[in-house]
Amino acid sequence: MIKIKDLTVSYKSRTGKVRALDSVNAEIGNGEIFGIVGESGSGKSTMAMTIMGLLPRNSLIEAGSIEVDGKEIIGLKPEEARKIRGKKISLVFQGAMNTLNPLMKIEDQVAEPLLIHREAKREEALRRARETLEIIGLDSYTWKKYPHELSGGMKQRAVIATAIVMNPGTIIADEPSTALDVITQVQIMNILRRLQREMDITVIFISHDFPLVSEMADRIMILYGGKVSEVGSNRKILEEPGHPYTRGLINSVPTMTPGRRLEAIPGEPVNIRDPPEGCRFRPRCTFAGEGCETYSYKPVEAGQGHLVYCVKYGEGKNAGSS
Amino acid sequence: MQEVLKIENLKKHYKPRGRVASRSSYIKALDGVNLLVPEGEIHSIVGETGSGKSTLGRIVAGLVEPTEGRVTVNGIDMFNSSRDKVRDLRKKVQIIFQDPYGSLNPRFTVKKIIEEPLKLNHVEFDRERITDILRKVGLTPPEDYMNRYPHELSGGQRQRVSIARSFVVNPSFVVADEPVSMLDASMRVSFLDLIAEIQRERGISMILISHDISIAYYLSRKINVLYLGRIVEYGNADDVVNDAMHPYTKALVQSVPKLGKIEEKEVEIKGNIQTSSSSISGCKFRDRCMFAMEKCATEDPGLKEVKKDHYVACHLY
Numbered sequence: 001m002i003k004i005k006d007l008t009v010s011y012k013s014r015t016g017k018v019r020a021l022d023s024v025n026a027e028i029g030n031g032e033i034f035g036i037v038g039e040s041g042s043g044k045s046t047m048a049m050t051i052m053g054l055l056p057r058n059s060l061i062e063a064g065s066i067e068v069d070g071k072e073i074i075g076l077k078p079e080e081a082r083k084i085r086g087k088k089i090s091l092v093f094q095g096a097m098n099t100l101n102p103l104m105k106i107e108d109q110v111a112e113p114l115l116i117h118r119e120a121k122r123e124e125a126l127r128r129a130r131e132t133l134e135i136i137g138l139d140s141y142t143w144k145k146y147p148h149e150l151s152g153g154m155k156q157r158a159v160i161a162t163a164i165v166m167n168p169g170t171i172i173a174d175e176p177s178t179a180l181d182v183i184t185q186v187q188i189m190n191i192l193r194r195l196q197r198e199m200d201i202t203v204i205f206i207s208h209d210f211p212l213v214s215e216m217a218d219r220i221m222i223l224y225g226g227k228v229s230e231v232g233s234n235r236k237i238l239e240e241p242g243h244p245y246t247r248g249l250i251n252s253v254p255t256m257t258p259g260r261r262l263e264a265i266p267g268e269p270v271n272i273r274d275p276p277e278g279c280r281f282r283p284r285c286t287f288a289g290e291g292c293e294t295y296s297y298k299p300v301e302a303g304q305g306h307l308v309y310c311v312k313y314g315e316g317k318n319a320g321s322s
Numbered sequence: 323m324q325e326v327l328k329i330e331n332l333k334k335h336y337k338p339r340g341r342v343a344s345r346s347s348y349i350k351a352l353d354g355v356n357l358l359v360p361e362g363e364i365h366s367i368v369g370e371t372g373s374g375k376s377t378l379g380r381i382v383a384g385l386v387e388p389t390e391g392r393v394t395v396n397g398i399d400m401f402n403s404s405r406d407k408v409r410d411l412r413k414k415v416q417i418i419f420q421d422p423y424g425s426l427n428p429r430f431t432v433k434k435i436i437e438e439p440l441k442l443n444h445v446e447f448d449r450e451r452i453t454d455i456l457r458k459v460g461l462t463p464p465e466d467y468m469n470r471y472p473h474e475l476s477g478g479q480r481q482r483v484s485i486a487r488s489f490v491v492n493p494s495f496v497v498a499d500e501p502v503s504m505l506d507a508s509m510r511v512s513f514l515d516l517i518a519e520i521q522r523e524r525g526i527s528m529i530l531i532s533h534d535i536s537i538a539y540y541l542s543r544k545i546n547v548l549y550l551g552r553i554v555e556y557g558n559a560d561d562v563v564n565d566a567m568h569p570y571t572k573a574l575v576q577s578v579p580k581l582g583k584i585e586e587k588e589v590e591i592k593g594n595i596q597t598s599s600s601s602i603s604g605c606k607f608r609d610r611c612m613f614a615m616e617k618c619a620t621e622d623p624g625l626k627e628v629k630k631d632h633y634v635a636c637h638l639y
Contacts, residue, residue, distance in 0.1 A: 039479070039506035107610045181370040182577040186589045193586060208507055211579035215587070245508075252511040253581060254536035256563050258527035262540060268478040310488060 002028040002089075002170065002202075007064035009046050009055065018273050020046040022226045023064070023297065030169070033203040035217025035234075037210050037249070041272045042223040044206045045093075048174045051204075052091050053081045056314040059307050069169075078311075086113055090163040094175035097155030104215040107133065107143040117166065132161045135199075137193050142261045160191060168276035171195065173277070178207070189216060208231070210249040214238060222246055225270035225280035227297055232306030242300070242308030245281045277310065287312050326527040327382065327493055329357040332391035334377050334551075347353035352388070356625075359495075359527050364518070366530040366538035366559075368574065369548035375531045378548070379497045382529065383417040384408075395495055404428055411441040416488040420500035420516075422480035426472040432456070433468040438489050444598040451490065458520065459486045478509050485513075489520055496521070501533045514541050535571075536578045539563045547571045550606040553625060557632035567634040569611050605637065613638055 009021040021043040028034045038044040049055050049064055053073065066073050100109055105265050111129035114120045120128060130143055140203055145157055156176065163171055173192055177185035193216070197202040204215050213220060214234060221231040222245065230243040240249045248265035267284035270276070278295040282288045291311045299307040300314065332355040335348040351374045359365045363530040369375045380386040382393060385401060398411050416439070418472035419425040421607040426435055433452060440447045457525060459482040469577040472480055481501070489498055502510040518541055521528055538545050538559065547570065547601050555568040566572045573591040592610045602609065608618040617637050626639045 039508055183573055183589060183591055184372065185579045190586055197585075209579060210507060211581050214581050215579050215584050217583065238581055248508065250581065252508065254511075254534075254540045255580060256536050256539045256575070258564065258580065259559055260512075262511045264515055265508040266512065268476055268509060269506050271476070279572050 001067075001069060002026075002204075003029055003065075003067040004028075004047075004051075005065045007047070007050065007066065008062040009043075009050055010060050010062055011056075011065075012058045012060065013273075015273065017060075019062075019275075020272060021050070022221070022267075024226075024228055026221060026228070026231070028075070028170075028202060028204060028235040030202055031196065031200050033205055033216050033220040035213035035220045036204065036206045036223060037208070037213045038206075039208050039219060039269045041225060041269050042222050043226040043272075044208075045174055046226075047094070047223075048091060048172045048204070048206055051089060051172060053085055054091070081241050082117075086168070087117060087166050088168055089172065090166065090168045091172045091174065092156075092160055092163050092176045094178045095149075095171075095174070097152055097179075098158040100155055100158060101124035102147050105146060106138070106150070106158050106301065110158060110165050113162060113166050119166065129161070129165055132165045135159070135194075135213075136161050136164075137187075151184075151189060152180055156180060156184075156188055157191065160195075162189075164199070164201065165193060168201070170204065172204045172206065172273050174206040175208070176205075177212075178209075187210075211253050222249070225272055225275055227280055227309065228299075228307070229281060229309050230307065232303065236303055236306045240302065241304075242306070243281075243304045243310045244285050244312075246285050248284075255258050279309075325358045325360050326396060327357065327359040327529070328392075328394045329355060329378075329382070330392045331356060332378070332381065333389045334381065334386065335376070335389045342611050350445060350551045352381075354605065355391075355551070355553055357529075357546065357553075359562075361527055362525045363520075363544070364521060364528040364530055364542040365544040365546065365603075366532060367546050367548050368538045370533060373548040373580045374548070374551040376499055379417065379499045379529065381494075381532045381552040383415055383497045384412055385417070406521075408521060409443075411493045413445070413491055414494045416491060416493040417496070417497040417499060418485055418488045418501045420503055422477055422504060423472075425484055426470050426480055431469050431471055432461075432475075435472075435593075436487050436490050439487060443449070443491055445491060455486045455490045456475055458489070458506075459483075459516065461486070477511075478505060478605055481505060481513065482516075485520075489524070492524065493526060496526055496528045497531070498528060500533065501530070502537065503533070510615065511540075512536070514529075516581060518540070534578070535574045547574065552606060552635065554607065555633065556625065561629070561632045565632070567628060567632070567639060568607075568636050569613055570607050570639075571634075605635075 006027040007021055007024045010019040011135050033039050036044050049134055061074055107129045111125040114125040138157055177188045196203050206212050217234055219233050222229045222239045229245050251263040252265055270280045276282055278293040282292045295311045297309050299309050303306045323359040332352050334352040335350050337345055367375045367378055381388050395411055395415055398407055436452050453464040455465060461467045461482050502513045530541055542559050544554050545559045549570050555562055555571045563575055566575050573589050576589050590612045602622050605623050608614040623635045624639050625633045625635045628634050
């Protein structure tokens, strides 16, 4: 169980402080696939980096807490953080396949975390590495290969193997398939599904691709401009979306249905260096009106575990679903 | 209807890097492609990385010379005509690139970026032509944008500039190479609508290059599915998507994410495009195909009209 409370993270830049995450709350249950959707500037990657303790030097956790199985992980000493990072929670990010060491055989790279964490001796580590490689569908002929001998999809699988070889309870997959081809993407998604189903791993799946997240996640959180705009079960989000942004995302998915017109969301993603007052989505929202400029992000409970961060929710104009 | 673009038996072979290569080991990025785009239509080329789709776009835009074959625009041969004719043609064919970060000169203002193709093509123009196109692509008021540099613009605004640059010379043909793949999902539809609107208003013909068949479906009348340098399926967008015949097209359609949770996604395909060789005999897709037969190894399946206006290159049909 991961509990995120009032998490606020900012970056220092030459032009001042930029708040990338602003009072974000989330509860991620054991064994679920928790999807986080957001476009550039939404804070979705900052969230992953904060949980992993991998924020860059110019960042600052202004407020909030992250509890993993009841234990606070913000402000941990480096050696204690290491016990969580990679061991309890691991990360696979976009383009991670390019971070493989070109001079190391695949099986050695997958075994490396076990050696670094002193979990196993070399022989045992290699055995477990091979076992893990097999689980994610890399046959023995790849074990002794070097990264340049494998395709992008195979390398990304090897990275996933490295992430799960320590048996972490949770894996954060931040745009794990973005640089890959559509067909390879399906294969990577199936691997993540299997990790959750068969190994009971919690998957935090982060992507800009709303339909892809909807295919994967049990629950979905939608971030916009560093704020949560809606969170709920997959079914609720798709069938009874409460936030105009969520509806915009749904209506603009090219579903290849004959005769269906897509509806564009007007405008551009919010510039988090200079966010608007009140609701961040306001300048793009067709429902914007009174109260939006002063909105303090008090959520409305639209159902059990379904929170909508919109002051207009339930107010006639914005009541119906898409 | 008159065709604007006609491509006949187009081939582009690259020599493998750093090797003394025999002819047969050449990488066949394009291996005999035929294409007809009539006036005012958008046709798309869909395929994965390595399918040859960008090579095709670059040849049509005149940026790369083909190894073999003919490309004609408005009846003029792009690579075998007099210099004057070719220069004239270049004005008529424009390209929109994928990357709005890499394709704009960082030292040029927006005004200068848009003036550049006009100057290069010796077109007389006034300030109004620039402000008109900026307004058209949604950079309003134009005066606010004219003197800005690319780094002062957001990704979306940059791509608007690059669309303006392509359309300002009044091209008769435009190659749009993944025009929305670098944009945030919430902006994609509005950009596709913008491109379609300008295209319709001006009666421009276009090829759209995309790895995403759902985007091709949204924007184009016909879809060509390209695999290792060959068109494996061609037809009306609706037929190719909703009545896909080639196993590769089926896999592409299946792999498009749809709304709603699924437990496991079935895609009937093996391996990936990088591990296949473009010089394989017979059908180039056979080593990834679940339905491969003996015949597939020996006989090259040509593109056949299997249903009305719906062509497929596969021995299953």
